[in-house]
Amino acid sequence: MKPLRVLVWGENVHEQRDAAVQAIYPHGMHTAIADGIRENLPGAEVTTTTLQEPEHGLTAERLAATDVLTWWGHRAHAEVSDAVVERVQRRVLEGMGLIVLHSGHYSKIFKRLLGTTCSLNWRVAGERERLWVCHPGHPIAQGIDRCFELPQEEMYGEPFAVPTPDEQVFISWFEGGEVFRSGCCWRRGNGRIFYFRPGHETFPTYHDRNVRRVLANAAEWARPQGQWVDACVNVKEPREKLGTR
Ligand code: ZN
Numbered sequence: 001m002k003p004l005r006v007l008v009w010g011e012n013v014h015e016q017r018d019a020a021v022q023a024i025y026p027h028g029m030h031t032a033i034a035d036g037i038r039e040n041l042p043g044a045e046v047t048t049t050t051l052q053e054p055e056h057g058l059t060a061e062r063l064a065a066t067d068v069l070t071w072w073g074h075r076a077h078a079e080v081s082d083a084v085v086e087r088v089q090r091r092v093l094e095g096m097g098l099i100v101l102h103s104g105h106y107s108k109i110f111k112r113l114l115g116t117t118c119s120l121n122w123r124v125a126g127e128r129e130r131l132w133v134c135h136p137g138h139p140i141a142q143g144i145d146r147c148f149e150l151p152q153e154e155m156y157g158e159p160f161a162v163p164t165p166d167e168q169v170f171i172s173w174f175e176g177g178e179v180f181r182s183g184c185c186w187r188r189g190n191g192r193i194f195y196f197r198p199g200h201e202t203f204p205t206y207h208d209r210n211v212r213r214v215l216a217n218a219a220e221w222a223r224p225q226g227q228w229v230d231a232c233v234n235v236k237e238p239r240e241k242l243g244t245r
Helices: 021-024 029-040 060-062 082-094 100-105 107-112 209-221
Strands: 005-010 045-050 067-070 097-101 120-135 148-156 167-175 179-188 191-196
Touching: 005 082, 021 179, 029 045, 029 067, 045 209, 060 067, 060 082, 067 100, 067 209, 082 097, 082 107, 082 191, 097 100, 097 209, 100 107, 100 191, 107 179, 107 191, 148 179, 191 209
Parallel strands: 005 045, 005 067, 067 097, 097 191
Antiparallel strands: 120 148, 120 167, 167 179, 179 191
């Protein structure tokens, strides 16, 4: 099997402006995410790019050479060009995997692919999050115990305004009492989509061993399952002869 080509996309805005975020992620959140995938998937080719690159680093050539794209964005969702969003959507429909992280729930690409508002309730209070595995046989949950905890995270609570996931891998409980569907799978066209909740920029979530394992498992799970090109062919020559019955 060919090496899995993973492209980690980072908005890379908080890291430039906020000293607290810079202290946790001196080389950017995208670098920590990429390192976490590499460490658990040594055979994969993992590269990074950011919003600040021409065409946000998501040219047609780059996307054509990408099997799985991961997406972390927050402050600059509106700065992502519609043309690039359309290009990413097309690649997902063709078969590219997409992993949307944390505040990426409000990214243009996630809302477009899911077709709903993707809203949720939230609170930044540095509370404990416990992620329960609700599908132990799922490839994304491999190597994870019955649950794992993050000592400090932002709270995301239900209702999460997304279409009912095709598969539910994790559910989170927060110290303040809320719960949230924190690991969700969908398919759109030929592509696999995974949403993974943790990852607020002021907490060291992407240095967590279990989070990194989930990211790598998700990248492997989202590997393209064959290539489909939506050509809408006018099949003028029928396979069988018409009008003989
Ligand atoms: Zn956040």
